[in-house]
Each structure stands twice: as structure tokens, then as C-alpha cells.
Amino acid sequence: FGENLITNSSRTFHKDGQSQIVQVNALADRPQPSALLEEYQALLLAEKDCMAAIRESEWEISEIIKLRTNQEQNISLETPYYDIVRIKAEESEEEEEDEKESAYDYLSPFLPNLTGMQQLSREQALEVREKCLKALKDRLIERANIIQARLDEESAALAKRQQSFNRDRDQMTAEEEEEYEKAVEESMFRIHILEKRLKRHEEQALHKYYELDHKLRSDTRLASLLQPV
Structure with missing residues (x-):
């Protein structure tokens, strides 16, 4: 210009x-x-x-x-070391339970009182076998129900916590938000562990059932099962 x-x-x-x-x-x-x-x-x-x-x-x-x-x-999630330790602790508890079951005489609670060299009849052996298998099935179902109940409880608590956060977040301080995030992280971890345990239990349940059935058929105390009808 x-x-x-x-x-x-x-x-x-x-x-x-x-x-x-x-x-x-x-x-x-x-x-x-x-x-x-x-x-x-x-x-x-x-x-x-x-x-x-x-x-x-x-x-x-x-x-x-x-x-x-x-x-x-190509996303790959890495589990923090602290979570790895906790997961191993959870798995150790399951292994201890399995070891206790392995050491337990699965058959003796269902055997009738016999005298001397008396052997079980085929009908008695079949009854003992069915009771033993049913007891295992009931234990497996009970354990699955316990894990599922804990999972439902944890999921409900998380949903309630999230609802409260969404309702009150405008009035929350930075410290309260940080506490909420930590609580959610802990809850998500527990849910992940419970889901993993439930899936593992479901995968192993059928295997344990057939494994016990095989043991029963091979147990000398139920030898009459092998006798021809």
C-alpha cells in the first residue's frame, strides 16, 4: 500500500x-x-x-x-508382572485342589461293608460306580456354580460402580477419579481370572469324568463289572 x-x-x-x-x-x-x-x-x-x-x-x-x-x-497385549504373579497364585490354588482330589480315595465312601473275602456283586459294583460318578459330577457342577456366582457378583459390582461414576463424575475430584480407575482395573482383573477359571473348569470337567470312569473300570474292587452278564 x-x-x-x-x-x-x-x-x-x-x-x-x-x-x-x-x-x-x-x-x-x-x-x-x-x-x-x-x-x-x-x-x-x-x-x-x-x-x-x-x-x-x-x-x-x-x-x-x-x-x-x-x-x-498385529496388536499383542502384554500382561504386567504383578498380574502374572497373581494369575500364577490363582492357578496354584486350582492345582492344590486337584492334588487333594487325586490323593483322595474316590471309591471307599461308596463301598458297602463286606466281610472276609466277600466280593461285590455286579449289581453292587454298578451301583457303587454310578454313585461315585454322580458324586464327581455334583462336585464339578458345584464348583462351576461357585465360580459363576463369583463372576456374576463381580460383574454386577463393576456395573454398579460404573453407574455411580457416570452419575457423579462431574462432582468427583481427581483423586476420586484415580481411585475409581484403580478399582475398575482391579475388578476387570478379577473378572478376567474368573472367566479364565470357569473356561478351564468347563474344559477339564468332561476329561475328569471320563478319567474317573476309566479308573473305576480298572479298579480291582469293582472287578465284577468285567464279568459277563
Whole structure:
């Protein structure tokens, strides 16, 4: 803009090298052709640099998108060390329970009192076998129900905690929000463990049933089961 003027001079350059000059002050010196050429060449160079920068930015964006897509398709969750210790503790409890069951004489509670060298009849052996299998089945169902009840209780507590948070979050302090997040994390961990235990129990239940059935058929105290009818 010139002094005390509200309009300004302009220069328009075309690709063919032609230029259009609008000069507000008619008394001002017009730019020399050499100066216009120099300005035109500077603009061409600036345009070239700008296009190169745009292409480089587009390439960087493309690479970032490829990287993020690859990362999202290959997500791997790592369990913190503290959680690994807790999971192992939970598994140890299950192993101890299994060891106790293994050491337990599965058959003796169902055997009738026999005298001397008296052997079980086939009917008695069948009855003992059925009672023994039923007792195992009942224990497996009871354990599954206990785990499921704990899982339902934990899930309900988490849902209630989340509802309370959504209702009161506007009035909560930063410390209260942090406590909430920790509580949710703990609850989610317990739910994960219970779901894992329930799934494992369901997978092992049928195996334990057939394993006991095989032991019963091989137990000498039920040898009459092998006798022909």
C-alpha cells in the first residue's frame, strides 16, 4: 500500500513468463524487466519447493497410515508382572485342589461293608460306580456354580460402580477419579481370572469324568463289572 492509500499495487505472473502489473501510483517508477524476471524466477523456485514439501508430507502421511494399520492388525497385549504373579497364585490354588482330589480315595465312601473275602456283586459294583460318578459330577457342577456366582457378583459390582461414576463424575475430584480407575482395573482383573477359571473348569470337567470312569473300570474292587452278564 502506498502512503495515505487504501489500494495496493499488484503483479501477476503467468506460466508463459508474461506478467501483469497494476500500479496504483502512476508517478512511481515501473519495475525493470530484469527485476520482473528475477522475481518470476524466484516465484518458480518457491513453487517448486512448495510442491516438493507437499509431496513429502503426503508420503509421510501415507507411511504413518501404513504403520498404524499394521500395528492395529498385529496388536499383542502384554500382561504386567504383578498380574502374572497373581494369575500364577490363582492357578496354584486350582492345582492344590486337584492334588487333594487325586490323593483322595474316590471309591471307599461308596463301598458297602463286606466281610472276609466277600466280593461285590455286579449289581453292587454298578451301583457303587454310578454313585461315585454322580458324586464327581455334583462336585464339578458345584464348583462351576461357585465360580459363576463369583463372576456374576463381580460383574454386577463393576456395573454398579460404573453407574455411580457416570452419575457423579462431574462432582468427583481427581483423586476420586484415580481411585475409581484403580478399582475398575482391579475388578476387570478379577473378572478376567474368573472367566479364565470357569473356561478351564468347563474344559477339564468332561476329561475328569471320563478319567474317573476309566479308573473305576480298572479298579480291582469293582472287578465284577468285567464279568459277563
